[in-house]
Amino acid sequence: xxxxxxxxxxxxxxxxxxxxxxxxxxxxxxxxxxxxxxxxxxxxxxxxxxxxxxxxxxxxxxxxxxxxxxxxxxxxxxxxxxxxxxxxxxxxxxxxxxxxxxxxxxxxxxxxxxxxxxxxxxxxxxxxxxxxxxxxxx
Amino acid sequence: xxxxxxxxxxxxxxxxxxxxxxxxxxxxxxxxxxxxxxxxxxxxxxxxxxxxxxxxxxxxxxxxxxxxxxxxxxxxxxxxxxxxxxxxxxxxxxxxxxxxxxxxxxxxxxxxxxxxxxxxxxxxxxxxxxxxxxxxxx
DNA sequence: ATGGTATATTCAAGGTACTTGAGTAGATAC
DNA sequence: GTATCTACTCAAGTACCTTGAATATACCAT
Numbered sequence: 001x002x003x004x005x006x007x008x009x010x011x012x013x014x015x016x017x018x019x020x021x022x023x024x025x026x027x028x029x030x031x032x033x034x035x036x037x038x039x040x041x042x043x044x045x046x047x048x049x050x051x052x053x054x055x056x057x058x059x060x061x062x063x064x065x066x067x068x069x070x071x072x073x074x075x076x077x078x079x080x081x082x083x084x085x086x087x088x089x090x091x092x093x094x095x096x097x098x099x100x101x102x103x104x105x106x107x108x109x110x111x112x113x114x115x116x117x118x119x120x121x122x123x124x125x126x127x128x129x130x131x132x133x134x135x136x137x138x
Numbered sequence: 139x140x141x142x143x144x145x146x147x148x149x150x151x152x153x154x155x156x157x158x159x160x161x162x163x164x165x166x167x168x169x170x171x172x173x174x175x176x177x178x179x180x181x182x183x184x185x186x187x188x189x190x191x192x193x194x195x196x197x198x199x200x201x202x203x204x205x206x207x208x209x210x211x212x213x214x215x216x217x218x219x220x221x222x223x224x225x226x227x228x229x230x231x232x233x234x235x236x237x238x239x240x241x242x243x244x245x246x247x248x249x250x251x252x253x254x255x256x257x258x259x260x261x262x263x264x265x266x267x268x269x270x271x272x273x274x275x276x
Numbered sequence: 277a278t279g280g281t282a283t284a285t286t287c288a289a290g291g292t293a294c295t296t297g298a299g300t301a302g303a304t305a306c
Numbered sequence: 307g308t309a310t311c312t313a314c315t316c317a318a319g320t321a322c323c324t325t326g327a328a329t330a331t332a333c334c335a336t
Contacts, residue, residue, distance in 0.1 A: 060285085086284055
């Protein structure tokens, strides 16, 4: 069944990233926080609402995530100069590390998998997964 | 990145199964309940402890899941004839439908994906995912 | 300009799916 | 037969989400 086949590697990836963060002294960063660092505008900052939409959660939930990241020194809240209702969420120096670290961790895992499966097969697997997603496109 | 590629189809599969259950009048069945129906012994019943180990949750959590399934008429609790401490959890007639329905739903989704991606490519994809898992084997 | 509506955020309460700790009943070992 | 181990349950707490309601600000039509 395709279920197991997709779920197991995905779970392994999540575990790998979580362990990598912990090892790098970022044990406070958990999966629900990552969409922030994937989408946020690192120069201007981004609105809670936009982050929430991208992460597929309610603005209330994202507001709480941002609270947490702010308490832990990963982001700061600024007033939006052009809209008094909005706050802009912008990563701090510490927050800027997260995106890069996540990238390094995932690339490291991909390299390991590629070595174990064979580079050619791994490239093919990624290509087929991409094609599947394009074809199914949910 | 392999992350998206694994996560998206997996999430689509989970949604598909959930919708299928709801459409068949089993809207009370959610993802955490499925491991019960995958592993339980349909004739003798299984112990909470064994179900918990298979599902990778604590016995307490599994106990609550079983409560829920019992309240909704999917399983019944029996005394274990050979161990007075244990209870055996056994699906009712209604519970027996769940395993079959889950299988039909996943096969239906696989057929759709296979049609969209092409049967040859889809078989190859499944084979590569299997090989990856054998090679990485977490 | 002002009144009505829409938007951005936060506060509050609640639900689900887990966790660990503690307690009880029954099984097992010496 | 006492001590220990096991199966389960009860209780309390946490993480991560939800919807509903309140507040401040923006926008828009008259």
